[in-house]
Amino acid sequence: MSTETAARSPEQGSAVVIEDDLDIRNIVVAVLRQAGFDVHSEATGRDGVEVVRRNTPTVVTLDVGLPDIDGYEVLRRIRNISDCYVIMLSARADELDTLTALQAGADDYLIKPFRPRELRARIDAMLRRPRIQTTCPPVPPSTPAPAPAATPALAAVLGNSAVLQHGDLVLDREARTAKLADEELLLTRSEFDLLHDLLRSNGAVRTRSALVGVVRGEDYRGYSYVSDADQRAIEVHIGNLRRKLSSNARSPDLITTVRGIGYRLVPLPGQRSVP
Numbered sequence: 001m002s003t004e005t006a007a008r009s010p011e012q013g014s015a016v017v018i019e020d021d022l023d024i025r026n027i028v029v030a031v032l033r034q035a036g037f038d039v040h041s042e043a044t045g046r047d048g049v050e051v052v053r054r055n056t057p058t059v060v061t062l063d064v065g066l067p068d069i070d071g072y073e074v075l076r077r078i079r080n081i082s083d084c085y086v087i088m089l090s091a092r093a094d095e096l097d098t099l100t101a102l103q104a105g106a107d108d109y110l111i112k113p114f115r116p117r118e119l120r121a122r123i124d125a126m127l128r129r130p131r132i133q134t135t136c137p138p139v140p141p142s143t144p145a146p147a148p149a150a151t152p153a154l155a156a157v158l159g160n161s162a163v164l165q166h167g168d169l170v171l172d173r174e175a176r177t178a179k180l181a182d183e184e185l186l187l188t189r190s191e192f193d194l195l196h197d198l199l200r201s202n203g204a205v206r207t208r209s210a211l212v213g214v215v216r217g218e219d220y221r222g223y224s225y226v227s228d229a230d231q232r233a234i235e236v237h238i239g240n241l242r243r244k245l246s247s248n249a250r251s252p253d254l255i256t257t258v259r260g261i262g263y264r265l266v267p268l269p270g271q272r273s274v275p
Contacts, residue, residue, distance in 0.1 A: 012127070013058040017041040018048030018074060019089065020067050024112065028061050028089070031116045035123060043067070045074035049081075057084050059123060062106075064090035064097065072104050079105040085126045089114070098229045102236050107189065109233075125216055126189065164199040167268055169245070169254060171199055180245060190215045191241045194234075198255065198265045207262040208234050238263055 015037035019025040025041050032039045040055055042048040045066040052060060060078060064071035075086060088101040091112040098109045108122050162174040168181040173196055178185040187195065197214045198206060206214075208231040215237065238255060245254050256266050 012036040014038040014040065014055045015059040015061075016048060016051050016055060016057045017061050018043075018045060018051075018066065018071075019061065019063040020044065020065075021063070024063075024089070027116055028119065031120050032059070032061075032123070035120060045069040045071065045077075049074060049077045052078050052084070053081055056082065059085045059087070059126070061087045061089055061119075064088055064092060064101070072100065075101070075104050075106060085123075087119070087122060087126075093229075095229045095232055099232060099236055102233055103240075109229075122216075164196070166199055166254065166265060169199075171196055185244055187241070187244065188237075190237050191244070194237055195241060198263065201264070203265050203267055205258045205262055205264045209262075211238075211262065 012035060015032040015035075017025055017028045017032065017039060019028060019041065020043045022043075025043070029039050029041050037059065040051050040057075042051050045068050048060075048062070048066075060082075062071050062074055062078070066074065071088060071090070075088070078084070078086060085107045086105065087108045087110055088106045089110050089112060090097060090101075093111050101109045107126055110119060110122065162172060164171045164173070169178070170180075171178045171192075176192060178187055178192060178195060193214050194211055197211065209226045211234045212226045212230045215234065242253065242255055254266055255263055257263055
């Protein structure tokens, strides 16, 4: 194995670099070490999955074109054992590759060649928005769940500026939880942030470019260019979010497309939409 480990004590936990190109691997390892990670690196997909299994990393960077197994298959195997952040690295700039990676469970997709500063910015943006817990402690049957207060407001404050409600949908930004008709929604980081932004916008239209900024993070500096692939990624995230919201039969479509512009929340009955 070609595992390399940082010599100093980690501040961010561990990270794994799965990359067969030695020069790129060394660059990514250096970026992650500077970010405070205990870094392990591997040149093949099979070895990379095993290192992920042993080290439970916070972040994994994954090359798409590996010498043994396809990077998407490596991603599938990683998702079976870990909820870590995964950034796919690839020389393939085709839009379909980006969409395939995001749909397969990647958190971000970075095209080679890339600047180390951009990779660091993307990692920092992900870490500022922690993942939503995918497991919740069970509620005892004898303890009924409190019903959210009814409100006509499109994005109503429930006695707490971090809690927003839209009909049966209740989102708590501080707890990073979203519930629909008292059922927890298992959202990715990007899906949660997009839903929060749509709720907070009070029915106003949010452009795809603005939503790209939401996914990147408020402090994402120096990379304001929004590509077609970035906007298509937003379409994928919104599509996934719609499916999760519509899984509850009592809930109608909550997000509508404004053709050629972006998306907005559907007003509740009796409400006027915000232009």
